[in-house]
Structure formats: C-alpha cells, structure tokens
Amino acid sequence: MRVSALILTFSLTLSLGVGAAETLPEPVRAALARSGLPEDAVAIWIQPVEASRPSWRYRAEEAMNPASVMKLVTAWAALDSLGPAFTWSTRIAGSSAPGATGRLEGNLYLIGGGDPLLTYDRLSRLLRQVRGLGISEITGDLVLDDSLFTLPPHDPNAFDGRGDRPYNAGPSALVLNFNAIRLTLLTRPGHPRPWIASDPPLSRIPLVNEVRQEPGPCGEWDDELTASIEPGAAGQDRLTVRGRWRTECQRKDWHLAPLPATRFSPALVGALWEELGGRLTGRVRFGKTPTNTFPLFEEKSPPLAEVIREMNKWSNNVIARQIFLTLGLQVAAPGEPLADAARRNVSISLGKAGIDATDLVMENGAGLSRIARIRAATVGEVLIAAWRRPFMPEFMAALPIAGVDGTARRRLKGDPAAGYAHVKTGSLDGVVTVAGYVLDRFGRRYAAVMLTQHPNASASRPAQDALLSWIWNGGAQP
Numbered sequence: 001m002r003v004s005a006l007i008l009t010f011s012l013t014l015s016l017g018v019g020a021a022e023t024l025p026e027p028v029r030a031a032l033a034r035s036g037l038p039e040d041a042v043a044i045w046i047q048p049v050e051a052s053r054p055s056w057r058y059r060a061e062e063a064m065n066p067a068s069v070m071k072l073v074t075a076w077a078a079l080d081s082l083g084p085a086f087t088w089s090t091r092i093a094g095s096s097a098p099g100a101t102g103r104l105e106g107n108l109y110l111i112g113g114g115d116p117l118l119t120y121d122r123l124s125r126l127l128r129q130v131r132g133l134g135i136s137e138i139t140g141d142l143v144l145d146d147s148l149f150t151l152p153p154h155d156p157n158a159f160d161g162r163g164d165r166p167y168n169a170g171p172s173a174l175v176l177n178f179n180a181i182r183l184t185l186l187t188r189p190g191h192p193r194p195w196i197a198s199d200p201p202l203s204r205i206p207l208v209n210e211v212r213q214e215p216g217p218c219g220e221w222d223d224e225l226t227a228s229i230e231p232g233a234a235g236q237d238r239l240t241v242r243g244r245w246r247t248e249c250q251r252k253d254w255h256l257a258p259l260p261a262t263r264f265s266p267a268l269v270g271a272l273w274e275e276l277g278g279r280l281t282g283r284v285r286f287g288k289t290p291t292n293t294f295p296l297f298e299e300k301s302p303p304l305a306e307v308i309r310e311m312n313k314w315s316n317n318v319i320a321r322q323i324f325l326t327l328g329l330q331v332a333a334p335g336e337p338l339a340d341a342a343r344r345n346v347s348i349s350l351g352k353a354g355i356d357a358t359d360l361v362m363e364n365g366a367g368l369s370r371i372a373r374i375r376a377a378t379v380g381e382v383l384i385a386a387w388r389r390p391f392m393p394e395f396m397a398a399l400p401i402a403g404v405d406g407t408a409r410r411r412l413k414g415d416p417a418a419g420y421a422h423v424k425t426g427s428l429d430g431v432v433t434v435a436g437y438v439l440d441r442f443g444r445r446y447a448a449v450m451l452t453q454h455p456n457a458s459a460s461r462p463a464q465d466a467l468l469s470w471i472w473n474g475g476a477q478p
Helices: 002-016 026-035 067-081 120-132 261-275 304-313 317-331 338-352 376-387 392-397 457-472
Strands: 042-048 056-058 089-094 108-111 142-145 181-186 195-199 207-214 225-231 237-246 251-256 284-286 294-300 421-428 431-439 445-453
Touching: 026 042, 026 457, 042 376, 042 457, 067 304, 067 317, 067 338, 067 376, 067 392, 067 421, 067 431, 089 120, 120 261, 120 294, 142 261, 195 207, 225 251, 261 284, 304 317, 304 392, 317 338, 376 392, 376 431, 376 445, 421 457, 431 457, 445 457
Parallel strands: 108 142, 142 284, 207 237
Antiparallel strands: 042 056, 042 445, 089 108, 089 294, 181 195, 181 251, 225 237, 421 431, 431 445
C-alpha cells in the first residue's frame, strides 16, 4: 500500500506540477555568484516532458531577448504549419525551347522559390542539366528572378556594422550559397604571403592577396584580417584581402559575405556558367520571368526537417530568415508585408497549440535582433508542445548535442552530462541563452530554458552548464 501511495503521489506530481519551485537551483545560484552576475539577470523554466506543469521556474514570465533560441519558435511554427516533408522549388525556363544548334534563342531564367539551401553544388547541378540539353550558348541574358519575396532593402551593416559576416546576409527568394564565400589560407613556407584560395569563384572579381605572413603563434587569426571590394583597373572590382597571417596557423577557412546579393548572385552564376563551358551573349542580371516561357528544369530542396537541422545545428541565420518568410508566404494578404504575415502565421500556430505568446516580439525568425523578446515560459511551452507532436523526432534531432556537435560542441566538456542534452544556444552582446531537452541519469527527460540578459551575460555560460549538469544528476526531479 505504501508503494502504491508513493506511485500515486509521484504521478500527481508529474501531472499537476505540485511543488513547482519559484527559485534558482543552488548550483546555478553559486555559479552566478562566482561570475559576479545578479540573480535577476536570468530566467529559468524546467518541466518533465510527461508533466502538465513546470517543476522549476524563476522569473519565467519576464520577457527577455532570446538571441538564437528564437529559432526554436521558427522551427516549431514551420514543422507545425508546413510539415517535415515540405520542400522549396527552384525552376529554370527559357524564352524558347532549346534548338538543335546548341543555342538558346533569348533569355534563360533562374526562378527562385525561397530555397534556403541552394548551395553552389546544387546550383551547379541545375546549370549542368541545361548544358546536358546541348545548350552551349544563350543569345540573350541569364535572368535571376527573386520576385517571389517582396522585401524592403536589406542593410547588412545595420545590426553590428559587420556587413561582411555571413550571419548578416539578408533573405531572398533566390539566395545562393548563403551569399557567402570561403577563403582558405595556407602557410606558404619561405614566402612573404600565405596562399589564399577562394571558393566558389566569382566572375570578373579577382582575388588580390595583400596579407603579410609572419612567424608566430596563431591566436585570434581572423581578427587580423580584412576583406573588401575595391575598384581595380578598367573599372573592374576586385576582392582585396589585407592583414597579418601567422605561420603557426597552418590552414584556416574564413567565411565571408563581401558582396550584396545584387552583385554576388550574378557574379556566382556567371562564373559557374563559364566554368561549365557555356557562352552568354548578354549579361547576368536580375529580372522578372514573363508568363510565356518554356519550362526546362526544377530543383527540389531537401525536406524541411533536414533544413531545420542545418539551421539549428549551426544556428544559420539565413536559413531561419528564409523559413520565416516562407511562413509569411502561406498566409500573406495582398499588399501585406511578408514579415508581418510571418509573425501572424507564427501566432496562429502557437495559439492553436494553446501556447501563451504574451510579450512575444519576433523580428526576423533568426533571433539576430535587439528588439526580439520572449518569456522563458513561452520557450518552455514550445518545447513541451513539440515533444507531444508527431514531428518530435525531427524537432529534437535538429538540436545540437552538448559536448558533441554543432554550436554546443564545446559545452559540458568533461562533464558526465555531455551527450545527454539536446540544446539550442544563443549569443549576442549582452545576451546568452540555452534551451532544449535534458535526459537525467535516471532516464527522465526534461524541457529546460535559461535566458540571461546583462552587459556581462557571457559570464553566465558556467551557470547554464551547471543547470544542465544539475538536471542530469536528478536535481530537477519534482
């Protein structure tokens, strides 16, 4: 009878949330004290996934900036509204049907459908198919159609003045290769400059290497480098890399977004067409596709579940923006700004699930925002709702595993809890966050959220790791 009573009590605790603590777990309080952070800089929410109420909460009703933890809301709304098998399509059409002479009379159109993962490799496959038809020459222009998304101008410098960083790249119905290139730097023995290789190549934008190579330790190597687009001879732009390279760096990859999409995309497509042996009488430009074109090929994106995995494992802001605007496209009224429609669709999704979105401020779906706000309780409710949906495996598998992979690969290193927490992390100046699922050593799983907003928020990472470790050790048991 005593055993039966204990089981009943435990079941009621799980279902009713009896005894939910309105305080900080002691390991978190101690870690905050060591970091010098005040306790009112954080918010915490914890709930067993099988329970109906949280077991721990602290300032969980305070709206705070979630940084990239906002991507959990974007992922939830997308899987809920679109489904894990949803795909985007990119099409190719011609002004006319291909002829027998290897010439396409008129223009070739590349028509964007919002695909977040239209990488160089996939774009190459599309254009290789065109070449496979025997088309070697386009007598008109190669036209890039990004008209599906009607968007205001994007300023990549607006957020933090670092417009050449890929995380600041803007969305587009035809975003190519995340609007980014990779520069690989290699130490060149006995030479004043390292080797630098660019991938992918950009048509008519040569790379100029003005980096000084010096002996010494690597350190924060990318802080020593700058890259900029500068005018060259005969009005031709060039990508100039300057700075200092230490020989002990050996080899490093540097990802950049040095050009606005209006210039990057034509340069990328032009270089690829030339690389494939194609000729172009006109130029690569942006434009709208007429209604009387001849359809040629269609490229389907990977399914949404895979796209969300790419987004959350590596906190890709471009993917998040693309998914967010796709949500807007599903419900947008004529003339309604696409971002407004996206926010409305997210609210509809949360509301149908009974999730309280009070105080939610969602700017772009990525969390790269100074104005974004959400309560820890709302994030927690999203985690619990996702756990109870058929797409739960896809939602959780998209999250980085602490101490193992993605953006959480360096968290909980050497801690027994490493490998037991699927979490999304977020970081901005003055904001550090973590949210996800933690499996404790007794086999119980919890949804957990910790948001920190403070000028010295970066010092809260040990406290966040302490929270995850404490849950793993069974401290969050109701």
